Amino acid sequence: xxxxxxxxxxxxxxxxxxxxxxxxxxxxxxxxxxxxxxxxxxxxxxxxxxxxxxxxxxxxxxxxxxxxxxxxxxxxxxxxxxxxxxxxxxxxxxxxxxxxxxxxxxxxxxxxxxxxxxxxxxxxxxxxxxxxxxxxxxxxxxxxxxxxxxxxxxxxxxxxxxxxxxxxxxxxxxxxxxxxxxxxxxxxxxxxxxxxxxxxxxxxxxxxxxxxxxxxxxxxxxxxxxxxxxxxxxxxxxxxxxxxxxxxxxxxxxxxxxxxxxxxxxxxxxxxxxxxxxxxxxxxxxxxxxxxxxxxxxxxxxxxxxxxxxxxxxxxxxxxxxxxxxxxxxxxxxxxxxxxxxxxxxxxxxxxxxxxxxxxxxxxxxxxxxxxxxxxxxxxxxxxxxxxxxxxxxxxxxxxxxxxxxxxxxxxxxxxxxxxxxxxxxxxxx
Amino acid sequence: xxxxxxxxxxxxxxxxxxxxxxxxxxxxxxxxxxxxxxxxxxxxxxxxxxxxxxxxxxxxxxxxxxxxxxxxxxxxxxxxxxxxxxxxxxxxxxxxxxxxxxxxxxxxxxxxxxxxxxxxxxxxxxxxxxxxxxxxxxxxxxxxxxxxxxxxxxxxxxxxxxxxxx
Numbered sequence: 001x002x003x004x005x006x007x008x009x010x011x012x013x014x015x016x017x018x019x020x021x022x023x024x025x026x027x028x029x030x031x032x033x034x035x036x037x038x039x040x041x042x043x044x045x046x047x048x049x050x051x052x053x054x055x056x057x058x059x060x061x062x063x064x065x066x067x068x069x070x071x072x073x074x075x076x077x078x079x080x081x082x083x084x085x086x087x088x089x090x091x092x093x094x095x096x097x098x099x100x101x102x103x104x105x106x107x108x109x110x111x112x113x114x115x116x117x118x119x120x121x122x123x124x125x126x127x128x129x130x131x132x133x134x135x136x137x138x139x140x141x142x143x144x145x146x147x148x149x150x151x152x153x154x155x156x157x158x159x160x161x162x163x164x165x166x167x168x169x170x171x172x173x174x175x176x177x178x179x180x181x182x183x184x185x186x187x188x189x190x191x192x193x194x195x196x197x198x199x200x201x202x203x204x205x206x207x208x209x210x211x212x213x214x215x216x217x218x219x220x221x222x223x224x225x226x227x228x229x230x231x232x233x234x235x236x237x238x239x240x241x242x243x244x245x246x247x248x249x250x251x252x253x254x255x256x257x258x259x260x261x262x263x264x265x266x267x268x269x270x271x272x273x274x275x276x277x278x279x280x281x282x283x284x285x286x287x288x289x290x291x292x293x294x295x296x297x298x299x300x301x302x303x304x305x306x307x308x309x310x311x312x313x314x315x316x317x318x319x320x321x322x323x324x325x326x327x328x329x330x331x332x333x334x335x336x337x338x339x340x341x342x343x344x345x346x347x348x349x350x351x352x353x354x355x356x357x358x359x360x361x362x363x364x365x366x367x368x369x370x371x372x373x374x375x376x377x378x379x380x381x382x383x384x385x386x387x388x389x390x391x392x393x394x395x396x397x398x399x400x401x402x403x404x405x406x407x408x409x410x411x412x413x414x415x416x417x418x419x420x421x422x423x424x425x426x427x428x429x430x
Numbered sequence: 431x432x433x434x435x436x437x438x439x440x441x442x443x444x445x446x447x448x449x450x451x452x453x454x455x456x457x458x459x460x461x462x463x464x465x466x467x468x469x470x471x472x473x474x475x476x477x478x479x480x481x482x483x484x485x486x487x488x489x490x491x492x493x494x495x496x497x498x499x500x501x502x503x504x505x506x507x508x509x510x511x512x513x514x515x516x517x518x519x520x521x522x523x524x525x526x527x528x529x530x531x532x533x534x535x536x537x538x539x540x541x542x543x544x545x546x547x548x549x550x551x552x553x554x555x556x557x558x559x560x561x562x563x564x565x566x567x568x569x570x571x572x573x574x575x576x577x578x579x580x581x582x583x584x585x586x587x588x589x590x591x592x593x594x595x596x
Contacts, residue, residue: 002521005581005588006553009538012531013554018450020442024460025435028467032434035468 040349040375044323048260051325055252195429198249200261200396204423208238208267212415217408218271218287218314218355218369231286231300234273239315241266243423247396249328254335257328259342264351267318267417274298276312276359288314288355290367298357298366312359318372318417319352326380335388342382342398350374371409376416378402389426397424434471441484442467445491451550452495454539462498466491492555496565499543520581522588528595529588537587545580552577 218231245263252258276296284290286298298314326344333339353368384398399422407416446463453459470487477486538546547566551557552573559570559577566573 001525002523003526005520005522005585008522008524008526008529008588009534009553009584011526012529012534015531016447016535018443018446020446020463021456021460024442024446024463024467025438027464028438029435031464031468032471035472 036374037349040347041323044347048323048325051258052250055258195391196251197430198247198251198394198396198427199430200247200249200394200427201425202243202245202247202261202263202423203425204243204421205240206243206265206267206400206419206421207240208269208417208419210236210238210269210415210417217371217411217415218316231271231274234271234300236269236271238417238419239268239270241268241317241419243421245322247324247425247427249427255330257330257340259326259328259344260324263322263324265320265322265348265419267320267419269316269417270313271316272313274300274312274314275302276310276357276361287369287371288367289370291365294366296357296362296366310359310361312357314366315356315358316369317352317354317356318350318369320348320376321351322378323347323349324380328384337387338385340384340386342380342384342400344380346378346380346402348376348378348404350376371411373406373409376404376406378404378419388429392429394427394429395424396427398422437470438467441487444484445487448488448491448555449495451535451538451554452492452499452547458498462491462495465498466494469494488555492551493565496547499547518578520578520585522585522592524588524592529591533591537584540587541580541583545576545583548573548576549580549584 217236243263243265245261245265247259247261247263250258275298277299278296280295280297284297288298290297298312324344324346326342328340328342330338330340350372353372354365355367355369357364357366380400380402382398382400384396387395389395399420401418401420403418404416405413407413442463445466446459449459449462449466450456453462466487470490473490477483538549541549548562551562551565552559557565559573562568562573563570
């Protein structure tokens, strides 16, 4: 019987049935996890770099332009016009020729530069106000104040002297500058500018909790044939967990620091008043994915189906890789010993998700929760103390509160955990 | 079960069939399936809900399989082959029931890669010559010519096999 060859193949291929080999999905899953992790750290790294870049740019504009283009001559001229008698005349570098003061325009700086450096110089106008303030600081820092401070009996005298010579438009800013001996700290900070980075190992403990009481999040809200809030009558409470990692701190100014790092953060919750049973229902009404080979189940009622049951508790362990982005603001103290307020947020990447059961019969890992999202966030608030032990070492201890968001699938943020923790470490300055 | 795991369990068998058709052996097909799912999950946002998801994922899988062919540089099409073999229906004199699927698949695998790919795409996966030409970056004439050559070779092999068995 003659048959079209295309038809023959098309008819026969319909019989083609295959089963996918077992090993493919675990391999795909592993690669997906790796990709997600890479993306997470990539985004975090880029954010950090972007943040650092913006910060450096802002600072670079002020400091480099001040050093290169703004000279003490301008200030002397400007200040002498305003009877700024304390600042002595300083030799003018050659570069300054591009800037002259034009008294005809009410003391404003006038630019008579070549087109080559006009763009750079134009930035001076944009940041004119900040230059005025910062240039004042620089002059003080590099030329005058160190000598003056020695002459004065106390910083307070210095402040009084400075107050007399302020220009009207700089009056407020100068007051802020000298307030609470900040001028002295600024000088010290400028001197020690080379060691602006600290790397601090973090070792500590934290306690986990939830604002919503009795929410285990192990019980499923998806269950249809079971009570809607399965396990929700069972007491769930946080356990003490450990924190381990390192922080990198960049001292941006004498008051503000930026902090990031990598921290392994553990959260543990215990759910009590459950029962272990050998009866395995058709529908799993919980958010527990049981490990292969676990042939028992956990319920909130003593007996299901008349099978034997035993009192047990479940301990849920969640470990996150945490990447914080925090700002530290020095509230009290000086550059040697100080107290900082910390605020910021953290990216969290789920690293471990385990549920262990403990009863008289067993104590083992039984599975994991299927409702925890891989990536989440926390908002961080805290206080820390810093004691600079030497030029190279600093002791740091922090008390932190962190509220998590976007932790669970199908649960609101009121069920999401918070942690209260404390950590300490001795950091290295570089 | 995550959404990705659900997609995998729904389509893995069907896509593995596609992979087997375009791969030299079982191991290669597994690798292609893995890469295909990674590509599907990566590009899932590009699925515009025009047509079925199954169809889209099959196309992704075919693309991944063809890329593997290209990587191994076994797909060398000769532009001079255009219209060497006119497109015509080819018939074989066999009883469909007496011929096994394994045999048919094995003779497809014996084809030179360029014929095998065009035959698979046109006959088994119902791509048009226009689509094949875009996919393989060849002319429709080359596609037709390769298909015609593939049919002739397969016809010969089937005829030989039936002669031997009779």
